Amino acid sequence: MFRETKLIKKLEERNSRFYSTVLNIYEEVESLLNSRIPQVFPTYTQHDVAHSTRIIKHIEKILLDIDELNDLEITLIILSSLLHDIGMAANEDEIKKIEEGNLVYNNLDYNSFLEMFNGNKIEATQDYLRRVHAERSANFIKENFKKKLVIPGMTNKSYSEVLALICKSHTEDIMWVKNNLEKEYVIGEFKIVPQFYAVLLRLGDILDFDGARTPRRLYNAISPSGYSKEEWEQHFDIDNTEKVFEDSRGKKSIHFYGKCSEPKIHRKVLSYLDWVNQEIINAIEITKEFDEFHKIEIHPKVIDNIKSEEYSIVDLKFQMNYKNTIEFLMGESLYGDKKVGLRELIQNSIDACLLLKEIKSRNSESIYEDYHPKIHIIFDGTNNIVRVKDNGIGMSIYSLKRYFLEVGASYYKSQEFLLSGYNYESIGNYGIGFLASFMLSDSLKVRTRDYTDNKLLEVDIFKDNEYVSIKEQENINFHGTEIILNYDQFFDVFESALEVEKYIKENYLIQDFQIIIDVIDGDKIQVTNDKKENKRELNLSRYLDGIDVTLIPPNPLMPSFIEHLSEIKREEISYCFDGIKVIDVKECNIPLGNYLSNNKLKTVSFMGVESSSELYDIIALEEYIDDVEVYYREKHHDEDITIAISPGIEIKKFPTTLIQTDEIVKGLKFEDLEEFDEFYHENSSGTFFYRNELIFFGIEGLNKYLEINSFRSKPNTTDFFVRNVFVENSNLIFDNGLYFAKNRLRFELNISNKQIVPNVARNELLKSDIMLLSNSVQQALYLHMLDEIKDPIEKIIFKGYIKKYHNYQKSLLKDEFKSIINNL
Structure with a gap:
């Protein structure tokens, strides 16, 4: 089938010297694609030569005119279709090195994958290879085919580097294609358009989505489960192998035909079609300025002919109203205070700085660099701007698109971050904090440079408009990220630089980083918490x-371990009553255990009153006084008298008013207390009583107790x-x-x-x-x-x-x- 494709036939018809090269490469990798990949990925969808062949056929349908392509162009299209997944064919030695941490791609940490898959080495290794296979494919091409992929007659001119980049691009963001592949290039006598072949590969690959890729008998034999099972099942709902159709007027469009009996699978298929739609738009956008034979001219949306069975599903999904959403996420209704806008900007900078600090500490090339995380808040009244600048990790165009500009997407919660094995725990969680900065300024400029790149990106963002503009320029002197706000609007929220300093001190424990406030033509303040060591801490x-x-x-x-009643701290026990006699606890060491039942101590308290007549006068004015007891206490500060009561004696429930009684509990009267010199209480106007229960912890046989709440x-x-x-x-x-x-x-x-x-x-x-x-x-x-x-x-x-x-x-x-x- 591979040899019968139109593109290969075209090379054969032209008697091209590239024809033998293509066949030689095919023979060299056929067993790797057909045998090795299924060994490593037994439950994954097929990535064999048949898959590559179907990609080529889809591309042939998309191309406007094959005859207008030169031999090298055709060769690049064929070989990228054949080799883009070769990185999945890892040998046993490579797998062992990956598992031991001796072979690392894209800074991904294998142990993090192992943790994600609960220690299952097979699944962890498969997912690791799946994520890095495009880079491995590129490396494989450069390492194995550099001398074989040469321009005929020019053995020193290899096109392996271009082919490697095209293969790598099929899993990258579309901006990566724009930034890393040429719009046009010349090798020897051949003019090529690398970006064009990259978008063809991406489209051809994504269109290989149907039952032909997952034969039913093979599916039943393997019985994949979990993620792979759903990935396989969704293919069975697509009936047509040919996806690109041309109408009578020569207009091309992509069609999917099929049926679904399971809504969950149908939703996955719809998500897949959204992905196809985005790739079509990207391809059209990238090639719009190319010549007529290097354009993608196709209907910008998939024609969805997938029917549902026994349920109804329509093309509906949640949509976000940008202005209303931004208004909510940046407003005081959520945060309560506009000053929070500065807090969110600073915490983003802290995350960026401390993550870079960890990266540098782990990188053998930068481990000895003297890196100090710094955040500058610069007030420039002359130019009417406030700048919040850090020297942290910065952002690439991919980071800007995928995380910074996507509301609710947090890099620190992404699998990209989690699988990199970083120890740093971020401050940010939800991916919306930056929007709070609109409480400080209606317009923002973001200047940022990824620490691994030399491109400075400038992004202009406006509160009332969802569209942004991005400008790129070379700048190796700029480090980190800078947010520029409107000076006047900022100081409508904060009164002065001193208030900013105070706010930072209250909201941050400043450690492992510096925050510096810099007033142009004024003071420079390094913010500190000014926390003095307290010896009692x-x-x-x-x-x-x-x-x-x-x-x-x-x-x-x-x-405090308590042995006697006199040692109790919560209430000062004056007396104890065992049902027969009253004892002054200060005079005798009464064991606490004698008065406990189930580790509980019952007490009765009353307010000692020296002048009952004055209390009587207050009672007479009760309609003018909200609380007689509180009023009397505030004037006289008389102490409560508390009596520990033996467990066998019942204590009745006391009302909250004055009680006219001579008896405290059964068998105990006020007159029984008059024999004690320190006792005083005039009872003729009544008494305020309280009962309480104190709880202790003890162990049987030991005579000490802990007082607990x-x-x-x-x-x-x-x-x-x-x-x-x-x-x-x-x-x-x-x-x-x-x-x-x-x-x-x-x-x-x-x-x-x-x-x-x-x-x-x-x-x-x-x-x-x-x-x-x-x-x-x-x-x-x-x-x-x-x-x-x-x-x-x-x-x-x-x-x-x-x-x-x-x-x-x-x-x-x-x-x-x-x-x-x-x-x-």
Whole structure:
């Protein structure tokens, strides 16, 4: 079939000296394509000689006139169709080197693929090769055919480099074709148009989509599953092998005929047709200025003749209204504050700088470079501009198109990034942050240069228009990315450079990078957090995975082990009553355990009143006073008297008003307390009573107890930062936490753990994440305390407390510390 194609026949008819070259190359690679690729990819669609032949036939239909092509052009079309997938035919030695990390393509990390496929080496290797096969094909051509692909009569003129680029281009972005392949070139006596052959290969390859590529018997024999199964199944819905049709007027169009019985597969087919449509448009656009025989003249949209069975599917899909979407994503309704526009720009720059820092640290050629990540905010009032500039990784034209200009596409969440094996955890997550900069300026200019390229790209973007313009120029002195905003509009949001400095300090933990504010003809300020070392600070970060925790605790921060009633911190117990007698706990060491039932202590409290007559006068004015008790307390500051009650004595429920009674609990009257010198209480106007229940933790047989909160304890408000950027000021919530007298703990959390992701506006964490952080920080705190406890009895009690209350199923502790808790 390959030898019978029109293009090969044309070389034969012309008695071309390229004819034997094509056949020799074919004979050399036939077994690799037909045998080796299926061995490596047994469940993938066919990439054999038959596939190459069908591509050539599709191209023959697209070409306007084969006779107008010279011999070298025909040869490049044939060989690119034959060799573009040769990179999938990896031998065992190459596969071993890839798996060992000794053969790396496109900076992709094989271990990341292995992780993605849950340790399945076969699937990981297949996907790795699939992604890099075009580059491998190009390398194969240059390494094996340089001396064979020469111009007849000119043995020093090889066209292997051009052919390699054409083959590589079939998986690249269309801008790569424009930037890396010539519009026209001359080798020897032959004029060639490399971009034209590249778009032909892309179209011919994508049109090979039907049952001929996936024979039913072969499909049934292999029974592929998962991704491959769906890829195979979608081919069976296409009935026609010929895709390019010409009407009576000579107009060409692409048609797909078939039927679908499964909506899920049909949707995949429709997505595929969208891809074909885009390739047609790209081909038309690239070749529009070529001569008449090197143009792609074809209807710009596929004619879809695929019928549905037993369901209805129409050509409908979600569409985004650019202006309304941008208005929402850049507005205060989402972010709450226009200043956030600067926060988003700076965090993009931090990501770009710190990623480049990692890349340089891993690259043997740049590992010794003295790289310092820097972000400059430059105020240039004379030219009415504000510039936010970094010296980070920069962007290529591909990055601009695929991630920067595509709303919702984040490079740091893409497989391209994840499979590169970078350790860096980005600040950005959603791919919309840049749009917030429109809150600072209606128009933006982006200047950027990818660190591997020498092209500086300039992009003009406007708030009210979705179209952008891009300008390219050579500039090896520019590094990173610069965003240029309108000066007047920027300072409608910020009052001054000092306010900008204050905002940055409040919203960033500045470490591993510099932020410099530069006022043209004015001051230059290096922004710092000005954080002084506090000797009372405790850092718990060593216990946690990706959570940097500092806190200022009460001094000293140690659990309080209670043996006697007099040692209780939450309530000062004055007396205890065992049902027969009242005892002053300050005078006697009353064991706490005597008054516990199920580790709970019951108490009754009342406000001691020195002047009942004054209380009576306040009661008389009750209609003018909202709360008699609060009013009296504010004036007299009388202390509460608290009595521990023996477990066997019932405590009735007290109303919240003054109670006229002489009895506190059954068997205990006020007069029974009058024998104590420090007791005072005038009861004639009534008494405010309260009952309470304190919870302790203890171990049977041991006489010490830990006092714990019977309710959720909220330490002082906590500053939550995610990857050095402030998110919110909120509370950690401690369930069954230790009681730390009247002191509360002040925490600062800087979170880099990828499990914790803020909301879209980056001003709030999920409640479930707050709870996970609370549990994890509490575990870390108690593990620290466990390390500090010296008394063996107290250590046993504390271990029991952690095991009972804080052995959570989900935790952000490091594995070694999870193991400690699990084995308590």
